[in-house]
Amino acid sequence: DAKTTQPPSMDCAEGRAANLPCNHSTISGNEYVYWYRQIHSQGPQYIIHGLKNNETNEMASLIITEDRKSSTLILPHATLRDTAVYYCIVRPYDSWGKLQFGAGTQVVVTP
Amino acid sequence: DSGVTQTPKHLITATGQRVTLRCSPRSGDLSVYWYQQSLDQGLQFLIQYYNGEERAKGNILERFSAQQFPDLHSELNLSSLELGDSALYFCASSAGLADTDTQYFGPGTRLTVL
Numbered sequence: 001d002a003k004t005t006q007p008p009s010m011d012c013a014e015g016r017a018a019n020l021p022c023n024h025s026t027i028s029g030n031e032y033v034y035w036y037r038q039i040h041s042q043g044p045q046y047i048i049h050g051l052k053n054n055e056t057n058e059m060a061s062l063i064i065t066e067d068r069k070s071s072t073l074i075l076p077h078a079t080l081r082d083t084a085v086y087y088c089i090v091r092p093y094d095s096w097g098k099l100q101f102g103a104g105t106q107v108v109v110t111p
Numbered sequence: 112d113s114g115v116t117q118t119p120k121h122l123i124t125a126t127g128q129r130v131t132l133r134c135s136p137r138s139g140d141l142s143v144y145w146y147q148q149s150l151d152q153g154l155q156f157l158i159q160y161y162n163g164e165e166r167a168k169g170n171i172l173e174r175f176s177a178q179q180f181p182d183l184h185s186e187l188n189l190s191s192l193e194l195g196d197s198a199l200y201f202c203a204s205s206a207g208l209a210d211t212d213t214q215y216f217g218p219g220t221r222l223t224v225l
Contacts, residue, residue, distance in 0.1 A: 032211060043113065043201050043216030044154070087154075098144075098167055099203075099214060101154035 004088045009106040012082075018075040020105055022088030025069040032091045033064060034099070035073045037084040044087065044101075047073065078109045114138065115204050115217035123223045129190040132220045136183055136204030142166070143185040144205075144214060145177055149198035160185055161208055192224045 005023040012018040024033065034049040048055055048062045050071075055062045061074040075082055087104040114137035124130055136143050145157040156169035160179035171177075174192075179185040189196060201219045205212035 038154075041199060041219070041221075043115070043203075043218050045113070046213050046215060049211070049213070098156045098159065098169060099146075099154075100156065101146075103153060 004090055004102055006086070006088050006102065006105045008103065009108070012075075012078045012107060012109050014080060014109050014111050015077055018078040018082065018107060018109070020073040020075075020086050020088075020107065021070065022073070023070045024088070024090045027068050027090050028092070029068075030092075033062065033068075033071050034089040034091050035060070035062065036087045036089065036099075036101075037082075038087070038104070039081075039084040045084075047086075049091075078107075080109050080111065083107060083109045113215040113217060115202060115215055117200075117202050117217040117220050119220060120218070121221045121223070123225065124192060125225055126192055126194060128192050128224075129188065130192065130222065132187040132189070132200050132202075132222075134185045134187070134202030134204075134217060136185070136202075137215055139206065140204035140215075141183065141207050142205045142212065143179055143183070144203040145171075145185070145187050146201045146203065146216075147198050148201065148219075149195075152198075154201070157187070166208070189222070194224050197222055197224045 035047040036044040038044045050062045064071045085104040116135045141162045144159045148154045157171040159167040177187045199219045203214040203216045
């Protein structure tokens with residue numbers, strides 16, 4: 001399975017965009033990039049996923065580089081409620097749904 | 112609210128005991144997944160069921176077992192409990208087996224073994 005590398009922590013000012021990087025240099029062509037977040041021991045919350053095209057939904061945007069070796073999750077206007085651990089997950093095509101969570105990035109949004 | 116429900120929210124028990132955690136998936140979802148989150152191990156996949164049948168297994172201990180019932184709810188049974196079993200246990204559900212099926216997580220059950 002492709003491994004992901006994320007910074008352990010980052011701070012973001014409220015109202016500004018938060019750009020969360022993820023490196024997945026060993027990703028295969030049929031593996032999806034998923035982002036989840038976990039707010040203080042609550043259940044992980046799905047944010048967005050993509051294969052090779054950039055994706056946007058009501059929560060965030062996902063930018064995947066052309067070589068697919070890295071991606072960036074963008075929270076356009078961070079709020080205090082976005083403080084959470086953000087997980088970047090590469091999901092193999094034949095994973096039978098299993099999600100492999102790493103350590104994630106602890107994002108703290110400050111006023 | 113993800114639509115996945117888990118009971119109980121908290122469970123405190125003693126070593127050697129047996130407990131059952133319950134999960135109700137989102138309406139229409141056929142797949143159920145169980146994950147364990149402990150302080151030192153992070154979120155770990157335990158087991159997956161699809162429409163009543165076991166489909167995938169992770170690092171689930173032999174003392175743990177699960178099943179999915181005809182009404183699609185699932186139960187995770189933990190027996191001969193040890194202190195190290197103290198953790199958050201999450202259930203997730205997805206529509207089916209497609210690799211792009213999004214998993215939606217429940218609020219979790221916090222198990223404390225004393």
